[in-house]
Amino acid sequence: MDALVNKRIKRVMKGDQDAFAEIVELYQHQLFQICYRMLGNRHEAEDIAQEAFTRAYVNIHTFDQSRKFSTWLYRIATNLCIDRIRKKKPDFHLDAEVRGTEGLNMYSKIANDEELPEEELMRMEVQERVQYEISRLPDKYRAAIVLKYLEELPLAEISEILDLPLGTVKTRIHRGREALRKQLSNL
Amino acid sequence: MMNACPEKVIRMMDDYLDGEISPSEEKELKDYVQSCSDCRKIYQELTKTIAFVQSASHVQAPPGFVQKTMASLPKEPQRAGIKRFMRHHPLFIAAALFVLLMSAAMMSSFSDDQQFSFTKQPNLVVEGETVVVPAGETVVGNLTIRNGDLRVDGELEGNVTIVNGQYMASSGVINGEVEEIDQAFEWLWYTIKGTFRDAVSFFGGNDQSIDK
Numbered sequence A: 001m002d003a004l005v006n007k008r009i010k011r012v013m014k015g016d017q018d019a020f021a022e023i024v025e026l027y028q029h030q031l032f033q034i035c036y037r038m039l040g041n042r043h044e045a046e047d048i049a050q051e052a053f054t055r056a057y058v059n060i061h062t063f064d065q066s067r068k069f070s071t072w073l074y075r076i077a078t079n080l081c082i083d084r085i086r087k088k089k090p091d092f093h094l095d096a097e098v099r100g101t102e103g104l105n106m107y108s109k110i111a112n113d114e115e116l117p118e119e120e121l122m123r124m125e126v127q128e129r130v131q132y133e134i135s136r137l138p139d140k141y142r143a144a145i146v147l148k149y150l151e152e153l154p155l156a157e158i159s160e161i162l163d164l165p166l167g168t169v170k171t172r173i174h175r176g177r178e179a180l181r182k183q184l185s186n187l
Numbered sequence B: 001m002m003n004a005c006p007e008k009v010i011r012m013m014d015d016y017l018d019g020e021i022s023p024s025e026e027k028e029l030k031d032y033v034q035s036c037s038d039c040r041k042i043y044q045e046l047t048k049t050i051a052f053v054q055s056a057s058h059v060q061a062p063p064g065f066v067q068k069t070m071a072s073l074p075k076e077p078q079r080a081g082i083k084r085f086m087r088h089h090p091l092f093i094a095a096a097l098f099v100l101l102m103s104a105a106m107m108s109s110f111s112d113d114q115q116f117s118f119t120k121q122p123n124l125v126v127e128g129e130t131v132v133v134p135a136g137e138t139v140v141g142n143l144t145i146r147n148g149d150l151r152v153d154g155e156l157e158g159n160v161t162i163v164n165g166q167y168m169a170s171s172g173v174i175n176g177e178v179e180e181i182d183q184a185f186e187w188l189w190y191t192i193k194g195t196f197r198d199a200v201s202f203f204g205g206n207d208q209s210i211d212k
């Protein structure tokens, strides 16, 4: 797999765009999944996943081929997601003040610190509820949980993706897990 | 509730769930969980939580994602502009090099200039001898780095010149040209190009858009 990817990367570096299309083809679903689980919104996930591929393409000559391409790609994507989450927060409150909640559907109301009423939670499907609780986690725990439990990546790789020491990654997974346990205890 | 249970149990649970527990501690943990209902409750909730999270179905990128992404790409990846120039102007390079090698003054100024330095711009972070544009930050302005590397995880609006250094694996965007001048040869070339530009602007009056 890595050898195949590296061959394509060499072709991209020489200016072959079709080779990059094959890379997008290969990683599109995993990358979209990470973005979707981080952001909780398909439209934004598509946007960010696309931006992540663009950045990988533009920076391709900085990629160190002795490393794993997916690690680098996921790092670009998680950085973009965390950035988006942080930029979104104040916007949301501003919007809410100006326009009220009129016209906003349930999903756009979801911000990390907002809690839906109990009866609303009870009506949710399990899958929907899990996604909602993940999107309420602080962004740093969210990234670690998504990479560990949805992408099922080894801790060493998560530490490379998030550019954090292994110990910090573990702590974030533990705290994220504990927060989810409390949030999901009534399920 | 949780406070009543020894801290060690929580630590062992975390190790167990990370798949990093020794067989002897695993047995110890199982004994605790059987003997204390609070520990058992936490343990069961944690395993249930993980099962729920992992049961989340895998989502797929929307149809047409590859085509849309490809359509939005810029025409070619960023490259060091100087390398392209050198490919296209080999004779000019040879001539310039000849002149330069005659110039002892320039050789000595090369060896004088080995210290790490860079253009100070707000929001830049330095890690050792690497200048970093951090994720989520935007730096506006041109940037020259000598004897150090650059990593861009955020955005940089401006042109970059790296003398004796590298543009490292980056996840950000540079809206501008990147020039890497790694070897003495290229450094000499860059200097003569600068000298040449100065000469042109000296004789050519004020219409010198290539300068900046």
Ligand SMILES: [Zn+2]
Pocket: B004, B005, B006, B009, B036, B037, B038, B039, B040
């Ligand atoms: Zn206990």
